[in-house]
Amino acid sequence: MIIHSVAIVLKRFPYSETSIIARCFVRGMGKVSFIVHGAHRKKSPMGAYFQPINCLDLVYYFKESRDLQTISKAAFSNNWSVIPTDLKKISYAMALIELTDKCLTDHDAHPDLYDELVRTLKRIDQEEKQLNLAYWFYQYQLLKHLGFKPDFSQAELDFVPLPNPYAGPNSKVVFDHFQQNQTGMQTGLRITAQDRKAISDYLNTRLGIHFDGIRNLKSLQILREMVVA
Known part of the structure; x- marks a missing residue:
């Protein structure tokens, strides 16, 4: 065929x-x-x-x-005009690719997730600030499209305690945007260190419950070491 x-x-x-x-x-x-x-x-x-x-x-x-x-x-x-020459953008793009590779199974079509990945790569290529919002939004969309949409009222999942998603001063606002299918990148929202920790810990914990080895991905380790904004 x-x-x-x-x-x-x-x-x-x-x-x-x-x-x-x-x-x-x-x-x-x-x-x-x-x-x-x-x-x-x-x-x-x-x-x-x-x-x-x-x-x-x-x-x-x-x-x-x-x-x-x-x-x-x-x-x-x-064609990506900026990603190939920008270390920060390459790191985000490779994290998206590695995460997707880890979570997908062979011959299981997800066209909506594919479209979301293309849109996110375009945001990474075109935008200069708050790339972390684009990355977190894709993590949220990946969970949703693969059948694991986050329920923020849950305190634990499969006997694993979940971090408080609202532990940062603006993390609830960020997740509210995600639930409305918005990245929040154009709102001028200030993302603090507490917000970054709350959002990252929550999404990575949920991903780690459903997909083995997520926290060991090389690209994610590189992202954690970078100063992101």
């Missing part, structure tokens, strides 16, 4: 001297792994296409019995 779809590259691995394996979030099919023949050859454009964070327009051959699908054609569907 030949499929035409947009996709976001999540990860790539060497496969042979000339080929790679690329794991992608395909809008209409969820997480799919591809063998990309010739991607390591110097004159092949495929190596440039299949880099994490890249948004692609793909034509590929799909066979359900295969673990690795085959690429026919690839082209960029979006």
Whole structure:
């Protein structure tokens, strides 16, 4: 079966001297792994296409019995103008990609979450301030779209105590925006250190309950070490 779809590259691995394996979030099919023949050859454009964070327009051959699908054609569907040259933006973008890769399962389509990821990457690329709000909003949306929408009245989940989401002076306002499907980035809201801790601890705890190994993601550790605003 030949499929035409947009996709976001999540990860790539060497496969042979000339080929790679690329794991992608395909809008209409969820997480799919591809063998990309010739991607390591110097004159092949495929190596440039299949880099994490890249948004692609793909034509590929799909066979359900295969673990690795085959690429026919690839082209960029979006180009990032700032992310590749800005360390802070790269860190946020890679955290989004790693988080998505960790939480998705193979061949389980989530087109609304795909669209949300593209919108969030665009915000990271275009905005200069309060990128943490864009990142937290995506974490909230990921939980919601995967069937784990936060219930802020809960004090514990699966026998794990939940941090107080309203422990910061403005954290309740932030979560109120999220529940209204808004990032809050254009409101001029001041995010304090207490807010950052309350929001991050709450979302990461919920994610950690539902998805193993979230707190050990390398990109998230880098984000924690950065001064974010």
